Amino acid sequence: MRKVLKKGSLLLIVLSLFFASANFKIFALNDNGQLLYVDFNENVEDKSGNGNNGIIQGDPEYVDGIKGKALHIVNSNGSTSEVAKQYVDFGNKIKFTDQDFALSFWYKSDNGVSAGGALISNKNFDSGGNPGFNIGDFNTGLRVNFTAQGSNRRDVYNFAPIDGIWHHVAINFNRSGTIDTYLDNEFVKSTDISTDINKSIDVANFVVGADGYFKNGLNDAYIDELKVYSHLMNEEEIATDYNLNEDEVLHLTFNEENTNDISGKNNHGEANNIEYVEGIDGKAAHIVNKNGSSSQEVSSFINLGDKILNTDDFTISFWYKTSVGNEDGGTIISNKDYDSGANDGFAIGSFTNEIRANFAFNRTRKDIKFTTIDGAWHHNVVSYDRDGMMTTYTDGEKTGQADISAFVNESLDLGDLVIGADRNKCYGLLDSYIDEVRIFKSVKTDQEVKDLYETFKEPDIDPVSDMLLSASFDNNVDDLSGNNNHGQNIGNVSYVDGVKGQAVHIINSNGSTSAKAEQYIDFGNKIKLKDQDFALSFWYKSDNGVSAGGAMISNKDFNSGGNPGFNIGNFNTGLRVNFTAQGSGRKDVYNFAPIDGIWHYVVINFDRDGYIETFVDNVTTGKTDISGDAGKSIDVANFVVGADGYFKNGLDDAYIDELKVFSRLMNQDEIKTEFDTIYLQYVVNDADKFYQEAIKK
Numbered sequence: 001m002r003k004v005l006k007k008g009s010l011l012l013i014v015l016s017l018f019f020a021s022a023n024f025k026i027f028a029l030n031d032n033g034q035l036l037y038v039d040f041n042e043n044v045e046d047k048s049g050n051g052n053n054g055i056i057q058g059d060p061e062y063v064d065g066i067k068g069k070a071l072h073i074v075n076s077n078g079s080t081s082e083v084a085k086q087y088v089d090f091g092n093k094i095k096f097t098d099q100d101f102a103l104s105f106w107y108k109s110d111n112g113v114s115a116g117g118a119l120i121s122n123k124n125f126d127s128g129g130n131p132g133f134n135i136g137d138f139n140t141g142l143r144v145n146f147t148a149q150g151s152n153r154r155d156v157y158n159f160a161p162i163d164g165i166w167h168h169v170a171i172n173f174n175r176s177g178t179i180d181t182y183l184d185n186e187f188v189k190s191t192d193i194s195t196d197i198n199k200s201i202d203v204a205n206f207v208v209g210a211d212g213y214f215k216n217g218l219n220d221a222y223i224d225e226l227k228v229y230s231h232l233m234n235e236e237e238i239a240t241d242y243n244l245n246e247d248e249v250l251h252l253t254f255n256e257e258n259t260n261d262i263s264g265k266n267n268h269g270e271a272n273n274i275e276y277v278e279g280i281d282g283k284a285a286h287i288v289n290k291n292g293s294s295s296q297e298v299s300s301f302i303n304l305g306d307k308i309l310n311t312d313d314f315t316i317s318f319w320y321k322t323s324v325g326n327e328d329g330g331t332i333i334s335n336k337d338y339d340s341g342a343n344d345g346f347a348i349g350s351f352t353n354e355i356r357a358n359f360a361f362n363r364t365r366k367d368i369k370f371t372t373i374d375g376a377w378h379h380n381v382v383s384y385d386r387d388g389m390m391t392t393y394t395d396g397e398k399t400g401q402a403d404i405s406a407f408v409n410e411s412l413d414l415g416d417l418v419i420g421a422d423r424n425k426c427y428g429l430l431d432s433y434i435d436e437v438r439i440f441k442s443v444k445t446d447q448e449v450k451d452l453y454e455t456f457k458e459p460d461i462d463p464v465s466d467m468l469l470s471a472s473f474d475n476n477v478d479d480l481s482g483n484n485n486h487g488q489n490i491g492n493v494s495y496v497d498g499v500k501g502q503a504v505h506i507i508n509s510n511g512s513t514s515a516k517a518e519q520y521i522d523f524g525n526k527i528k529l530k531d532q533d534f535a536l537s538f539w540y541k542s543d544n545g546v547s548a549g550g551a552m553i554s555n556k557d558f559n560s561g562g563n564p565g566f567n568i569g570n571f572n573t574g575l576r577v578n579f580t581a582q583g584s585g586r587k588d589v590y591n592f593a594p595i596d597g598i599w600h601y602v603v604i605n606f607d608r609d610g611y612i613e614t615f616v617d618n619v620t621t622g623k624t625d626i627s628g629d630a631g632k633s634i635d636v637a638n639f640v641v642g643a644d645g646y647f648k649n650g651l652d653d654a655y656i657d658e659l660k661v662f663s664r665l666m667n668q669d670e671i672k673t674e675f676d677t678i679y680l681q682y683v684v685n686d687a688d689k690f691y692q693e694a695i696k697k
Contacts, residue, residue, distance in 0.1 A: 033231045034229055035048065035101075035228040036048055036052050038054065038225075038226045040065060040070050042069055048227075052206075058087065059086065063255065063282075064282065065225070066166050066224045067244045070223060073209040073222075075217030081126055081215050086209055087208060087209035088209055089207055092204070092205050095202050096173075098148075102172045102173065102232055102233040103120065103226075103227070103229075105169055106264070107137075109222065111220040117136065117217055118207070118210050118218060119208070119218055119223065120135040120206075121134040121207055121211040122134075122212040124204065124213050124215075125212075125215070131147050133146045133201055135171070140157075142158070142162070143158060147201070148193070149200050149201070156189055159183060160188070164260070168182075168183070170233055172233055176194050176197045184264070184266075185238060225244060227241065248440050250438060251438045252285075252438075258271065270303040271285075272299065272301050279319070279436075280377050280456050284319070285434050286433050287433075288430070288431045289431075295339060297424070299428075300420055300429075301419060301425055304419065307413045310412060310413050311386060311410065314383075315382070316438070317437070317444075317452050318436060319380070319434065321375065321376060321433040322430075322432035323564075324430045324432075330429040333348050333418070333420075334347035335417045336358075345361075345412060348382060350432060355380060357390060357402075359384065359404050368402050370392040371395075379396065379456070381453075385404075388403070388405055391443075396449060419434065420434075466662055466663050467483075467662055468481060469485050471521075471641075472657075473495065473503050473657055474502045477504075485524065485526055487522060488522045490519065493642065500657060501657075503541075504521065504642075504657070506519045506641070508520075508642070508643070508653075511546060514559055515648065520641065529555075529633075529634055530633055531581075531630065531634075532663060533607055534665075535603065535665050536553065537601075537674065538602055539602070540593075540654060540656050540657075541599045541655040542570055544652050549571040549576065551570075551644040552569065557645065557648075561586045561588065563580060565634055565636040566606075575595070575602065576589065577589040577592065577604055579624075581634055582633050582634070590622070593614070593616045599655075599682065601615075607665055610626070615671055617675060617679075
């Protein structure tokens with residue numbers, strides 16, 4: 001029997017032979033018709049599967065974006081014919097030929113320029129009349145420029161604003177019709193390109209942050225979630241790309257020192273007397289009200305407006321830190337009159353010992369006590385299943401539930417939703433920090449809550465050795481231990497001659513007070529001492545201690561020595577060690593080192609099932625028993641030199657050099673060796689200086 005090949009099979013064989021023998025390049029597409037997809041989450045890889053990975057030029061930074069990270073591109077020579085300093089080159093494999101295509105991306109800029117920096121381009125943008133396309137960042141708005149080979153330029157002017165807010169942009173290039181532009185899921189304007197059908201626009205490389213020849217750079221803007229399609233986007237696709245975090249209705253990062261919502265839903269907050277400080281990731285909001293937790297109107301809060309919640313399920317996620325809760329309850333976030341917890345609405349309150357979730361209607365209230373107030377950062381989640389349970393979580397773990405199903409039909413659009421006070425701007429927070437505030441219109445699962453926590457949780461330090469920190473202060477505050485616990489020099493701390501190389505000289509005119517210190521060094525919150533043995537080693541010099549005691553090295557709120565954490569204090573009678581484990585009484589070693597204007601070498605061993613023991617210039621000078629606090633953490637706030645862990649109670653006037661922190665105790669031999677080696681070199685250097693001065697005379 002003769003076998004007959006079907007037409008389709010024969011065609012497949014012919015095509016296979018052709019492509020096998022020809023020098024033919026194919027640009028693959030994924031199932032979504034994507035040529036390129038870049039999420040900018042710490043890389044510029046192509047997630048479409050086509051391998052069109054980018055190459056970063058210069059040093060643009062990754063910052064918090066609309067989803068994960070975004071890319072921040074800055075060119076001081078932007079919008080000129082010079083080669084840009086920062087851009088991403090995706091090469092020349094992305095071809096549009098004469099076919100339809102579309103772009104989708106999120107951007108933010110408040111610094112467009114009259115000449116127009118190239119946001120996305122494949123052309124020479126020295127002139128808009130050159131072949132290719134360009135998305136330009138002008139001071140009047142975004143513009144599309146399109147010029148097919150052998151044709152005139154076509155433009156869509158100022159279709160998207162330059163206002164410092166995240167916006168979603170979609171652009172359809174219908175080669176037999178129009179260029180259509182969309183902003184935040186809404187059609188804006190178009191221009192006709194039908195006469196340019198069958199003409200190519202492929203010219204140069206596909207580039208983000210500059211034109212196709214790496215010139216006319218982007219002045220200062222952010223881009224995220226870039227997608228390039230080989231077809232026109234329909235309304236559903238545009239809506240999907242716009243609603244990246246579809247159930248997220250609010251996301252405040254505070255990293256740009258504002259209260260703009262980066263969820264894409266434009267629920268921007270109105271900040272009132274908010275200070276922006278270092279937080280769990282980038283910046284956090286610091287809220288302080290002298291009349292907090294009272295019926296008096298407060299001065300520091302964030303107003304998010306009305307009509308966010310309605311009767312829908314929702315989840316609130318935030319990081320929070322304070323050491324001054326109040327029994328009357330300061331308001332972390334609320335939309336109710338918190339004069340009474342039985343009033344309609346919800347509140348998350350900061351009380352003396354814990355955070356509480358409150359939900360009430362018709363004078364019936366439900367309450368859950370959950371996260372402990374201990375001065376440390378904690379991740380908090382409260383989910384509200386409107387026909388089920390209110391559920392609380394602390395640091396990724398479920399901590400409580402209460403049935404709120406009786407309130408299923410009650411609307412929560414009762415008035416302003418406020419951070420730091422109730423809806424009437426009363427019952428404010430006394431002194432608290434909040435970061436990464438997110439609201440979702442859904443009930444998050446246990447795993448989703450854990451994922452939210454894992455995103456920003458403080459990693460357990462894995463020391464390179466048994467040294468957690470080594471700072472020599474030789475004109476910098478870098479960590480030489482290999483653990484990257486580098487410091488931040490706040491207030492222009494000066495570098496002066498030290499006992500070995502340079503030292504830091506810290507002065508605070510408001511030292512030893514609850515006012516924020518003027519000068520200090522912040523080593524962040526990654527140095528964890530837990531409940532383990534540790535040791536401090538450093539050289540210091542001071543002749544100006546004060547009765548209240550300035551904080552030389554600290555990780556606690558030193559407004560009271562009874563607060564958790566440790567503090568090395570510079571008092572007028574001598575140095576003191578203060579140590580308070582979580583849930584325990586304070587322990588102190590008083591006046592173990594002199595304030596005499598001379599360099600001294602200090603070692604402090606913290607034997608967690610034994611003693612704190614102090615050494616000065618290789619001599620034991622004091623000890624106190626802390627064995628009763630074994631197994632209790634002392635990690636509270638940042639590790640700070642020159643102020644306490646909350647940047648208060650500053651050092652009045654002192655010098656410090658060669659600071660080391662060990663995750664073990666130091667023995668007598670190494671204490672002696674460290675002292676002898678550095679002191680001998682110091683004496684030799686001092687003698688040499690004296691000799692050099694003498695021979696000059």
